[in-house]
Amino acid sequence: MADKKPADGQQFYQRPPKLGKWEAFSQFLWNSETKQFMGRTGASWAKILIFYIIFYAVLVGFFAVMLAVFFQTLDIKRPKWELDRSLIGSNPGLGFRPMPSDKNIESTLIWYKHSDKGNVQYWQKEINKFLGVYNKSNNPHADKLEECRQFQLPSPGKVCDVKIDQMWHPCLKDAGYNFESSEGGPCIFLKLNRIFNWNPEYFNSTTIEDPGLKMSEELKREIRDAEAQNKHRIVWVTCEGENVADIEHIGPIRFIPQKGFPSQYFPYTNQDGYISPLVAVYFEKPKRGVLINIECKAWARNIIHDRVDRRGSVHFELMID
Incomplete structure (x- = not known):
């Protein structure tokens, strides 16, 4: 029986070979054909790393500014609320x-x-x-x-x-x-x-x-x-x-x-x-x-x-x- 050939503009895809558990895991860690590490290329990993560095840097900076503003309202030697205005009261x-x-x-x-x-x-x-x-x-x-x-x-x-x-x-x-x-x-x-x-x-x-x-x-x-x-x-x-x-x-x-x-x-x-x-x-x-x-x-x-x-x-x- 003659092999079927794809018509013009069409492409047949073959089912990927069935791999064992260890082979599938090894390929997940490093795929030599696609040059992917854990499912991502080096460029993809670099973009994600840069994104999270910028994201957490902004987050840390935001909280640092908020804490600095907050501590400006406090006296380390004196409570903000005293006596009846405090939680422990005046008794x-x-x-x-x-x-x-x-x-x-x-x-x-x-x-x-x-x-x-x-x-x-x-x-x-x-x-x-x-x-x-x-x-x-x-x-x-x-x-x-x-x-x-x-x-x-x-x-x-x-x-x-x-x-x-x-x-x-x-x-x-x-x-x-x-x-x-x-x-x-x-x-x-x-x-x-x-x-x-x-x-x-x-x-x-x-x-x-x-x-x-x-x-x-x-x-x-x-x-x-x-x-x-x-x-x-x-x-x-x-x-x-x-x-x-x-x-x-x-x-x-x-x-x-x-x-x-x-x-x-x-x-x-x-x-x-x-x-x-x-x-x-x-x-x-x-x-x-x-x-x-x-x-x-x-x-x-x-x-x-x-x-x-x-x-x-x-x-x-x-x-x-």
Whole structure:
């Protein structure tokens, strides 16, 4: 049978040879007949490469310009939105240390056995870690620290030091923060959360008579006595059992070095070397083997207390076996 010949102007195409998987892959990588690498010629690859170089260069340049414009509106030392205009607002809360292990991140229970050194050491190490910044050798701006007189602001360019000395006994490292005591309870450290440019409004003998103010008579008496000595410019701190049983079991409490945060530490304006003031709460004789719910509050006229949202206060539990 004679082979068919294409008519004028027509062309017959032959089916390409059937290739194996490896042969097809090898031909995809490099086709020697068409001089194509992975399905494209060198010129085609060059055009794509140039396009994407230009595309991403323009994209990077655009975002760089936008970031430069954005950062021109910011101050690295000062937030754009402050106090009530900011997300955290103008109502500081309290924090406590030591905190339970990260394995129980939602827990606020301080539970230990005073005779179990391994158990006690965890809490002591957590406090040591927290207090590390209060050691001048760990503060990169130690030259900015100044020993301030009470209620007097530091010198320009300086910040007030928080000196943890023998006055803090037994809430000292050498005393193990009293965690190993066979009778007394531990020392728990409180700090006021930092809010940029927040200034407390201090209570006095007039403002404590506000009928809507739920303040204990004991604290009112302390404020009156402090005002008589012109020493009332303090964000006061109180701690008490949350329920009737907790109040019965908590025992006497001592605040070290004083019952609050004095005015020389305010306001916080992101100063170099700034360290937050502290209050150590020493539980002198809490009931053993009983879970005690404790609520500590900070007191200033512009601090609102909300137990649900923990505004102006902090809650934790204490249990000593």
